[in-house]
Amino acid sequence: KAGVTQTPRYLIKTRGQQVTLSCSPISGHRSVSWYQQTPGQGLQFLFEYFSETQRNKGNFPGRFSGRQFSNSRSEMNVSTLELGDSALYLCASNPRTGGGKLFFGSGTQLSVL
Amino acid sequence: TQLLEQSPQFLSIQEGENLTVYCNSSSVFSSLQWYRQEPGEGPVLLVTVVTGGEVKKLKRLTFQFGDARKDSSLHITAAQPGDTGLYLCAGADAGNMLTFGGGTRLMVKP
Numbered sequence: 001k002a003g004v005t006q007t008p009r010y011l012i013k014t015r016g017q018q019v020t021l022s023c024s025p026i027s028g029h030r031s032v033s034w035y036q037q038t039p040g041q042g043l044q045f046l047f048e049y050f051s052e053t054q055r056n057k058g059n060f061p062g063r064f065s066g067r068q069f070s071n072s073r074s075e076m077n078v079s080t081l082e083l084g085d086s087a088l089y090l091c092a093s094n095p096r097t098g099g100g101k102l103f104f105g106s107g108t109q110l111s112v113l
Numbered sequence: 114t115q116l117l118e119q120s121p122q123f124l125s126i127q128e129g130e131n132l133t134v135y136c137n138s139s140s141v142f143s144s145l146q147w148y149r150q151e152p153g154e155g156p157v158l159l160v161t162v163v164t165g166g167e168v169k170k171l172k173r174l175t176f177q178f179g180d181a182r183k184d185s186s187l188h189i190t191a192a193q194p195g196d197t198g199l200y201l202c203a204g205a206d207a208g209n210m211l212t213f214g215g216g217t218r219l220m221v222k223p
Contacts, residue, residue: 004155035213043156043201043213056210090155100209101146104155 002027004093004105012111018079021108025072025093031055032074033102034066037088046089049074050097078110086112116140117204117214125220129191134217136202137184143205145178145185150199150216192221 005024013019025032034046045058049068066076072093078085088109092102120135136145144163148156160169162178162185169176173196175188189196202214 042215043203045211045213092155100205101158101161102156102211104148104157106154 004091004103006089006091006105006108008108009106010109010111012113013081014113015081015083017081018077019081019110021076021078021089021091021110023074023076023091023093023105025074025091026103029093029095029103030072031094031097032068032072033092033094034074034076035090035092036060037090037107038086043090046076048097055097081112083112086110117202117212119200119202119214119217121217122215123218123220125222126192128193128221128223130221132189132192132219134187134189134200134219135184136186136204136214138204139183140204140206141182143182143207143209145182145205146203146211147176147185147187148201148203150201151197156199156201189219192219194221194223197221 007022031050033048035043037043046060047054047066048056052068063079068074088107090104090107092104094100094102118137144161146161147159149159150156160176162176165180165182167178173190177186197220200217203211205211
């Protein structure tokens, strides 16, 4: 079974731009969660999608949004990028909603200049 | 908001030494997971502990869940360079939402 695939692997943007990250979960997994990882804050939960519906949301500003498609693939969008958005963005898939065993992708390393 | 404190934050030891990493909270968790993350990769689940007082062994790694389900520890015996990485604990609340600790960065020198 293929693992969780995240694209792109690396991304460099400038302040004010917007970015879209993509995540393809493990086949058969309907839940996709997104996390932001920084050296200072650790792993912080952004949101979770299950069957195309946002089920849970973390404490992030509205500039962070996401969606899930009917094939369970998910995208995350960050608008009006700030320097502090530089981080590793991790996607995790799960056969069911609400935590449980998470299978993480390798992440997208975003640098905002 | 449930908080998980991990200690120590950093640990550098020689190959063959033993070590223990702690994960503490004032909150009760329905279960607790331990992950290991290597550079350039996402976290990989090592174990899930569910019952208070539970002890699980994974080769040289021993995981324990506190009796009150508020804390956990990870003990590594005879550490090897391949154990190097970031160890993360994550607690699940009643709704099964995970909260991650800040992580312990372990370096095992040959």
